[in-house]
Amino acid sequence: MSEIDPEFFKRADEHIGLANEQIKNGIGQGKVSASFLYSASRFNAWVAACAAKDEKDLLEDKEEILKYFVEEYQKMLTENIDDYINNFNKYMKD
The missing domain is CATH 1.20.5 (Single alpha-helices involved in coiled-coils or other helix-helix interfaces)
Structure with missing residues (x-):
């Protein structure tokens, strides 16, 4: 990563916090990890689509x-x- 904006780690920590809450609520680490990866891929596909004409x-x-x-x-x-x-x-x- 080149330049990291001042809020980068705060946003990342918020996502991690949600994942940790899901684990605390009894969802296994593997399931939370899979959902986390899927959501990142889905969001990044949307970001790429937004940049396309x-x-x-x-x-x-x-x-x-x-x-x-x-x-x-x-x-x-x-x-x-x-x-x-x-x-x-x-x-x-x-």
Whole structure:
């Protein structure tokens, strides 16, 4: 990620907070994770569609859109897994 706006982590924390509430209400982590991923993909498809002038334009840009979002997700997931590796005992205390 290049520039992060000041509200970036606040918004992310709000999404995580909702996921944590769902887990507290008895929904399993795997189910919450799957819903979280689906909602992110659905929202990002909508963002891509908003930038297109029509379905042909969206189809022409599909591979570029997929490449961008997959690469960004991989970077973010790598950073977060590395953070958990480096802080495992601190983060995973009971």
